[in-house]
Every structure is written in C-alpha cells, then in structure tokens.
Amino acid sequence: MADLQANRAARSAARREPTRRQIYEGKVRRRSLTIAAASTLAVVAVLIVAIPLAPGWAAVKKSFFNPDVFAKTFPGLLNAFLLDVAIFAWCAPAIAILGLAIALCRDVRAPALYPLRLFGILYTDIFRGVPVILVIYLIGFGVPGLGLPRPWNSPYLWGSVALILTYAAYVAEVFRSGIESIHASQRSAAASLGLSSADTMRYVILPQAVRRVVPANMNLFIALQKDVALLSFIGPVEIFRQAGVYKSLLANFTPYVGAALIFLAVTIPATRFADHLMQKQMRERS
Amino acid sequence: MATLELQGVVKSFGANIVLDGIDLDVQDGAMVCLIGASGSGKSTLLRCMNLLEPIDDGMILLDGNDISTPGLDPQPVRQRIGMVFQSFNLFPHMTAVENVMLAPRRVHGKSREALLPNVADLFERFGLADRMGHYPDQLSGGQQQRVAIVRALAMTPEIMLFDEITSALDPELVGEVLDVLRALREEGMTMVLATHEMGFARELADKVCFLDQGVIFEEGPPDRVFSAPERERTREFLRRVL
Numbered sequence: 001m002a003d004l005q006a007n008r009a010a011r012s013a014a015r016r017e018p019t020r021r022q023i024y025e026g027k028v029r030r031r032s033l034t035i036a037a038a039s040t041l042a043v044v045a046v047l048i049v050a051i052p053l054a055p056g057w058a059a060v061k062k063s064f065f066n067p068d069v070f071a072k073t074f075p076g077l078l079n080a081f082l083l084d085v086a087i088f089a090w091c092a093p094a095i096a097i098l099g100l101a102i103a104l105c106r107d108v109r110a111p112a113l114y115p116l117r118l119f120g121i122l123y124t125d126i127f128r129g130v131p132v133i134l135v136i137y138l139i140g141f142g143v144p145g146l147g148l149p150r151p152w153n154s155p156y157l158w159g160s161v162a163l164i165l166t167y168a169a170y171v172a173e174v175f176r177s178g179i180e181s182i183h184a185s186q187r188s189a190a191a192s193l194g195l196s197s198a199d200t201m202r203y204v205i206l207p208q209a210v211r212r213v214v215p216a217n218m219n220l221f222i223a224l225q226k227d228v229a230l231l232s233f234i235g236p237v238e239i240f241r242q243a244g245v246y247k248s249l250l251a252n253f254t255p256y257v258g259a260a261l262i263f264l265a266v267t268i269p270a271t272r273f274a275d276h277l278m279q280k281q282m283r284e285r286s
Numbered sequence: 287m288a289t290l291e292l293q294g295v296v297k298s299f300g301a302n303i304v305l306d307g308i309d310l311d312v313q314d315g316a317m318v319c320l321i322g323a324s325g326s327g328k329s330t331l332l333r334c335m336n337l338l339e340p341i342d343d344g345m346i347l348l349d350g351n352d353i354s355t356p357g358l359d360p361q362p363v364r365q366r367i368g369m370v371f372q373s374f375n376l377f378p379h380m381t382a383v384e385n386v387m388l389a390p391r392r393v394h395g396k397s398r399e400a401l402l403p404n405v406a407d408l409f410e411r412f413g414l415a416d417r418m419g420h421y422p423d424q425l426s427g428g429q430q431q432r433v434a435i436v437r438a439l440a441m442t443p444e445i446m447l448f449d450e451i452t453s454a455l456d457p458e459l460v461g462e463v464l465d466v467l468r469a470l471r472e473e474g475m476t477m478v479l480a481t482h483e484m485g486f487a488r489e490l491a492d493k494v495c496f497l498d499q500g501v502i503f504e505e506g507p508p509d510r511v512f513s514a515p516e517r518e519r520t521r522e523f524l525r526r527v528l
Contacts, residue, residue, distance in 0.1 A: 189375035189434075192336050193389035193441055194365035203388055207379045 062252075069254040073246045077258050080242035084228045087160055087238070091228075092221055094164045099171025100210075106176055107201070120172070127169035133230050136162040140234035155235035163231070167224050174216045178209035215281060218274035222267050229263075239263075288366065288444040288476060289314050290335065294344035295354075297327075297334055304330045306500035307344070312445070315474040319487035319508070322497035323523060328480035329372075331497070332447045335478065336369045348445075365393060368443030372450040374430045376422040376437070383409070383418040386437045393441070401440075408436045412466055428459030435466055446470065448479040484527055488512050496520045 018026070051057060105120030127135070139162040144153035151157065182205050190200040232241035239259050246255035290312040297305040304327045312318050320328045333339045335346060337353065337360035346354040353363045376385050386408070387401050409415050412432045422430055431451055438446060448467070452460045464486050470477065471490050481487055487494055488508045495505040496515075504511060504520045512528075515521045 185371065185373060185375045186377065188333075188338055189371060189377070190389075191338060191360070192364055192367075192369040192371075193437065194361050194393045195389055196361060196392075199392045203392065204377055208377075211379065 064253045064257055066252055066254045069246075069250055069252045070258055073243075073250070073255045074258050076246065077239055077242055077255060077262060080237060081239040081259075081262050083236060083238040084225070087156070087163075087228045087231065087236070088221075088225050091160050091163050091167070091224065094160075095167045095171055095221075095224070096217075098164060098168035100175055102168060102172035103175035103179065104201070106172070107179060109197070124169045124172055127166050128173070130166075132163070132166050132227055133233065135166050136230055136234060138162075139165070140231070155231070159231040159234050159236060163224065163227065167220060167227075170220050171217060174213045174220065175209065177216075178213035179205055181212060182208050212281070215274050215278035218270070218277065222270050222274065225266060225270070226263060288349045290367075290445055290476070290478070291347040291350075292335070292344065293347070295331070295334060295341050295346065296343035297330055297339060297341050304500055305334065305341075308500075308502060310495065310502065312476060312478055313492070315476055316492040317471055317477045317479070317490055318493045318495065319491040320478065320480045320495050320497055321482070321484065321487060321523075322503075326497040327500045328497055329449050332369065332449045332478065332480055336367055336447055337363055338369075361393075365441055366443055367445045367447060368438030368441060369447040370431070370434050370438050370449065370451050372453050374422070374427070374434045374454070376430055376434055378422050381419050381421055382414065382425065382433045382436075385422070385433060386440045389437070389441050405436075405440060408439060411469070412436055413462070426459060427455045428462045431455065431463050432466055435463075439470075445476045445478070448477065448481070450480050450482065452481070452483055482527070484512070484524075496523065498523070 054060075102120050102123055105116045106124070108114075108117050136159055140155050140159045143158045143161075144155065147153075186204055186208070187200060190204045191197075195204070229238060229240040232238055232244070237245070239262060243255040243259040247253055290310075292308050292310040295305050295308040295310075296303070308327075308331060310318070310331075320331065322328055330339060334341050334354075340356065341354050344354070345352050348363065348366065376382075377388070380388065383405060386405050387398055390396050390401050391398065406415070406418070409418050412435070414429060414432055414436065417425060417429055417433070420429075422433070425433065431454075435451075452463050455463065460483070464483065467477070467479070467486070468490065479487070479491075491508045493505060494508045494511045495502045496511065496517075496519075497503065498519055504515060504517045511520065512524065515524060
C-alpha cells in the first residue's frame with residue numbers, strides 16, 4: 001500500500017516536469033501563433049494603407065461611413081428592424097408546422113393517399129425551384145390584385161404567406177432527410193411490438209428525426225431572418241426600406257451600413273449557436 | 287401459450303435465396319435453438335416468423351392458422367409473438383420504463399397508471415428496479431438488452447423470438463442476459479433463439495436446428511446434435527465453434 005502511494009507520488013511529481021513531447025508541442029504552437037499573427041498584421045496593414053489610396057475613397061468614406069448620419073438614423077433603423085423581427089416571429093412557427101406536414105405527405109404509403117404524396121412532391125419541387133423574390137412578387141402583388149377587402153389585401157399578410165410557402169418547402173426537405181436518417185431497426189422494433197405505422201411515426205421516428213435536424217433547420221431560419229428584408233419590395237417599411245428612405249432623405253448610403261450591422265448582430269450569434277449544436281451532435285453520434 | 291409450425295418456407299432477397307424450404311415445428315412451451323454460421327439464414331427465419339419479412343413461398347401456422355397469407359394484417363400476430371434483437375433497438379429518446387409502456391399504451395389502450403404495477407414487477411424481476419427512469423445510453427449493454435426483453439414481455443406474447451441477443455454484448459455481460467432466458471424457460475415460455483451460445487443451447491434447448499445455406503441441415507435434441515452429429519457439415523461447424 002505504502003509502496004503504491006509512493007510510486008504514484010513519484011509519478012505525479014514527474015508529471016509536473018514537461019515531457020519531451022510537451023516541450024516539442026509547445027514549440028510548434030508558439031511558432032504557429034507567431035506566423036499567424038504576423039501574416040494577419042501584414043494583410044490588415046496593406047488594407048489600411050491601400051484602400052485610402054483608391055481615387056474615390058474620400059467620396060465613399062463620406063457617403064457610406066458618415067458618423068453623423070449613422071448616429072442620426074440608427075435608432076430609426078433599429079425601430080424598423082422590430083418589424084422584421086415580428087414578421088419572422090409569426091412566419092417561423094407557420095413554416096415549421098407546414099414543413100412538417102409536407103414532409104409527412106411525402107412519406108404516406110397508402111394508395112388512397114397518393115394525391116397527398118404527389119402534392120408533397122410537386123410542392124417541394126415548385127417552391128424550391130422558384131426564387132424567393134419571384135414568389136413574393138407573384139403572391140404579394142397578385143393576390144391583393146384580386147380586389148379583396150381589408151385586411152385581406154395587406155402586403156404584410158401576403159408577403160408573409162410567400163415566405164411561409166417558400167421556406168416550408170426547404171424545411172420539409174430537412175425534416176424528410178431526418179426521417180430517412182432513422183435506422184430501419186427502429187421501425188422493426190416498433191413493428192415487432194405490434195405498433196401501427198402511424199404510431200411508429202408519431203412516437204418512435206418523428207421525435208428522433210426532429211431532434212436530429214434542429215441544427216439544419218436553424219440555418220434555414222437564419223436565412224429566413226435575412227430574407228424578411230425582401231418584403232420591402234412589396235410595401236412594408238421594414239429595416240431595408242427604412243434605410244432606403246433615409247438614403248433619399250439625407251443623400252447618404254450610411255443607413256445601409258447601419259442596417260447591415262443590425263442584421264449581423266442577430267445572425268452571427270445565431271449562426272455560431274447553430275454551428276455549436278451541429279458540432280455537439282456530431283460528437284454525440286461518433 | 288401457442289404452437290408455431292413452418293412448412294416449406296422460402297425467402298429470397300433478389301437473386302439471393304436466403305431460406306430454401308424450411309420445415310420447423312415449435313411445440314407449446316418448447317425452446318428451439320437455431321445454430322449455424324453467419325449468413326445461414328437464422329435471423330431472416332426469425333424475422334419471417336414475426337412477419338417483419340414477407341415469405342415468398344410456404345406457410346407459417348400459429349396455432350394451426352396460416353399467418354403468412356399475403357395481405358393479412360400483421361399487427362395482431364405480432365402482438366402474440368414478441369421479438370428481441372441483437373442490437374437491442376431500444377428507443378433512445380425514451381426512458382427504459384417509457385420504452386416498455388409505449389406499445390401496451392398505444393396498442394392495448396391502457397394508461398400508464400394501470401400498467402405501472404405490472405411493469406415495475408417485470409423490472410424488479412430482471413434486476414432493473416433502479417433503472418426504470420434511465421435512458422438507454424445511460425445503461426450498459428446487458429441492461430439495455432434486459433430492458434428490450436422486458437419491453438417485449440410487457441405485451442404478454444405467447445411466443446418469444448430472440449435474434450442473437452448476446453452477440454453484441456461484452457463477454458462479462460452475456461451471463462446476466464442468459465439468466466433472463468433461463469427464468470423464462472422455467473416459466474414455460476415458448477421460445478425460438480438464434481444463438482452462438484452453444485453451451486447455453488446444449489443446457490436448455492428442447493431442440494437444436496443447424497441451418498446451412500437456407501435449409502435446416504440437421505435437427506434433434508441438443509445432446510445428440512452436439513455429441514453425435516450425423517452430418518459431416520454439422521460436425522465441421524461444431525468443430526469450429528466449440
């Protein structure tokens with residue numbers, strides 16, 4: 001016993017001295033850090049020196065990076081961004097529900113329900129095949145053009161519908177890939193217990209599939225947050241439109257830079273979080 | 287309790303004939319062991335008995351009724367025949383007790399409260415009383431496989447099929463799962479096992495069937511098949527595995 005403890009103490013004392021390998025790895029690490037820092041500094045220095053040398057730099061600086069304009073318009077932009085957030089907030093749940101429904105349509109096997117399956121296939125083909133902006137134009141201008149009474153002619157409503165229809169097609173494909181990724185042995189196990197195929201889908205397959213595709217869907221929803229700005233083309237004064245108003249008012253492009261910064265403040269943390277989830281999942285599965 | 291009878295069962299996947307005319311008789315309360323090399327058709331035979339794979343030709347009779355009729359609803363049959371798989375196949379998003387209660391709840395329409403006393407008894411009996419609230423990935427392989435057996439038993443099947451249920455386990459965990467089978471044997475459960483545990487088959491089986499290239503090449507009581515196999519190929523197989 002005493003021997004064992006003495007041995008262990010000797011080993012842990014030895015551990016405090018760096019091993020050959022630790023010394024080597026430390027050297028490599030320090031070298032890599034030095035090189036990375038030096039090359040980054042060099043690139044930044046070139047940019048700082050080179051860009052102002054461009055003939056139009058003074059004009060660009062004045063019209064894109066004007067601190068006075070920025071300070072004046074930023075609160076208004078932030079306020080307009082709330083509309084983007086609101087549109088996102090009511091579109092996102094509708095997209096998730098419709099996307100799941102379409103994914104399930106494509107999975108039905110009963111011959112009587114074949115029309116549903118066909119609908120699912122056509123739906124995803126069409127809405128993934130047409131640019132979002134075209135769908136927004138067609139629905140956002142087309143449907144109110146029918147002369148419906150208020151509030152049924154609102155561009156907010158039909159613009160949102162266009163986003164929901166388009167994004168549901170992508171979300172449906174993600175859900176479907178999740179459903180297909182669940183191993184056949186899970187279906188076998190459920191079947192051997194006498195569960196119906198509907199119960200198997202609802203209690204065994206879907207809960208696993210939905211969890212598995214959360215990161216992929218998060219990336220789609222980040223893209224949605226940006227595409228809300230496309231609704232500005234059919235009327236709603238959200239942040240992009242508001243920036244355009246300020247631009248015309250002040251004859252300066254700085255509001256667009258402000259709008260870009262506001263988008264980045266939301267999308268960068270969201271993207272990092274989605275990446276983190278994706279990596280966590282990869283670690284769990286390996 | 288029930289009997290199972292197979293007559294000339296044929297099953298192929300594409301051009302690959304996996305079962306080539308299987309005749310097998312499983313008596314009420316009997317334990318039948320299927321032995322043979324990998325790819326000899328043991329697993330496929332069990333999957334056919336559970337109607338997880340449709341058979342191409344022949345008949346499967348449960349208590350004398352043909353359950354292999356094309357177009358027959360497999361669900362009521364599967365409720366009478368339980369199956370346990372080599373890779374456990376527990377539902378990873380549910381706790382052990384939820385795994386066990388899902389099918390009785392959905393198929394028999396019973397409430398959790400009504401099921402709990404019986405389910406808790408099953409967990410208790412197989413040494414899993416303190417594991418009911420655990421998720422599958424918090425359990426050892428042996429525990430997972432015992433939960434899978436409890437899950438199948440909770441549907442009160444009349445026949446149990448076991449597909450190499452110890453093959454994915456670490457050697458020190460095999461014993462605890464075999465003990466469960468021993469207990470079921472004592473209760474008189476009708477069982478069909480595909481297994482590589484030759485000692486276990488020899489000790490407990492009523493009948494051992496040696497499968498080779500999709501046919502039952504030799505069958506009989508374990509003592510005779512293991513100590514005095516009649517066919518050269520059986521002898522060869524046993525020499526390799528014993």
